[in-house]
Structures are given as structure tokens and as C-alpha cells.
Amino acid sequence: MMLIDILTIFPEMFAGVVNTSILKIARQKKVVEIAVHNIRDWSTDKHHKTDDAPYGGGPGMIMTCDPVFRAVEAVKAGERKDSHLVLLTPQGRTFTQKMARELSQKSGLMLICGRYEGFDERIRTGLGPDEISVGDYVLSGGEIAAMAVMDAVVRLLPGALGCEASTADESFENGRLDYPHYTRPPEYRGMKVPEVLLSGHHAEIEKWRLEQAHRRTQERRPDLSAEREDTAAGSNARNGKSAD
Numbered sequence: 001m002m003l004i005d006i007l008t009i010f011p012e013m014f015a016g017v018v019n020t021s022i023l024k025i026a027r028q029k030k031v032v033e034i035a036v037h038n039i040r041d042w043s044t045d046k047h048h049k050t051d052d053a054p055y056g057g058g059p060g061m062i063m064t065c066d067p068v069f070r071a072v073e074a075v076k077a078g079e080r081k082d083s084h085l086v087l088l089t090p091q092g093r094t095f096t097q098k099m100a101r102e103l104s105q106k107s108g109l110m111l112i113c114g115r116y117e118g119f120d121e122r123i124r125t126g127l128g129p130d131e132i133s134v135g136d137y138v139l140s141g142g143e144i145a146a147m148a149v150m151d152a153v154v155r156l157l158p159g160a161l162g163c164e165a166s167t168a169d170e171s172f173e174n175g176r177l178d179y180p181h182y183t184r185p186p187e188y189r190g191m192k193v194p195e196v197l198l199s200g201h202h203a204e205i206e207k208w209r210l211e212q213a214h215r216r217t218q219e220r221r222p223d224l225s226a227e228r229e230d231t232a233a234g235s236n237a238r239n240g241k242s243a244d
Helices: 011-018 021-028 065-076 097-104 121-127 143-154 202-220 222-238
Strands: 002-008 032-038 084-094 108-113 130-133
Touching (some): 002 065, 011 021, 021 143, 032 065, 065 121, 084 121, 084 143, 108 143, 202 222
Parallel strands (some): 084 130
């Protein structure tokens, strides 16, 4: 069972997320244990402050070191000592499906959610977390980013989904987007389901799906196609094969 701990100053934001859909089911099935911790509980300030004005001046407030350090050290005690520490920050490496799979192999994750104008730099240098960004945009805090990372990771854990094969052909797996999906009725407002999907010929259906996935990836995310080709070329080179 994976252990996920979330460190935040707004723990109430996670109540609906961890008690809904796949995360709720995974918790019920003992696939994952999720605990949300309020960083303010480790503040020694009488008002439970976790921020202060930046040295050198400037707008906004900065998240202070001590409550974060104390929270991480307290939560990491015991069975959480080997948990992988993650700092959600716009300055981190961009989160991908490949990273989600890597993180799903960890015994535990500890996600630190920031607020204000950012973290005191000593939180990064002193704790040495894995810094992750969910994209090139700015959120009000790390909570939504932590939810995205947690959801992407948990659904990859064995037993989290009803069908283990359902993640194999999803978007971003194998360097491509997913193929189009259809369900009943066979025609809706003049839009028909492709005949091949109604044929019952599984080999032809699989061929169509693969072709559609490649086409959609080339049209919408050519960067993924290029990355996949570069990966294949590198693999061939290492194995002494021609890339042609």
C-alpha cells in the first residue's frame, strides 16, 4: 500500500478530492493511504503564521522555513521515513505521464504545497525535495497541483482501477495520444460511429485505433511524435541498429 502525505495550510481543500471517485475507491481497497496535514500545526507563532516579509523588500509574503521543516520531520518519522519528498513549484520539472509512473513505484509520497509568493529558498536547499511543476502557469498555491499529481499516480497503482489494462492505451502512454472513443447509439444527430468499430473484427479494430492514435498525435501534439522518434532512434543506436 502506498502512503501519501499532503502538507498544506488549507487541508480542507482536499476533503472532496480524496473522498470521491478513484481516490475514494483506492482508499477503500487499501491500495493507498492518504493523510492531509496542516503545516500551521507546526508553527511556533502564537497566531500559527507560516509566512513573513521577504528580505530585500518586494511584494507579497514568503513561506517560512521552520513550520515546513518541522512538519516534514514529524511526518517522516516512523513508517514514512522513506517517503519521496515532492515540492510543488512552477520552477520544478514539468510533470508527465512518465513521471507519474516513476512516482507510482515509490513506497510513499510526501507532497508539500506552497502559498504566498513562494518558499524561503532554504526549504529547497535544506530538504532537497523533488521539485515538480504541473505546467507553465501560476496557481494560487500548490494544492491543485498536488491533487493532479496524486490522482495521476494513484490510478496507476495495482488494484486502483477495475481494469488494469485501462491505463495501457491512454493519452501519453507509449508517446502518443489516445484514439477516439464511441458508445451507443450508433448514430446521433447525423454523426455515425465508424463502421469498423461495429464490424466485430478485432484485428481491424486494433489497426484502426492505432492509426487514429498516430494521426491524432501528429495533428495535435507533434512534439510527442518527435520525442517518440528520438527515443526510438536512441534505442536503436544503443543496440547497434539502423534508425531507418
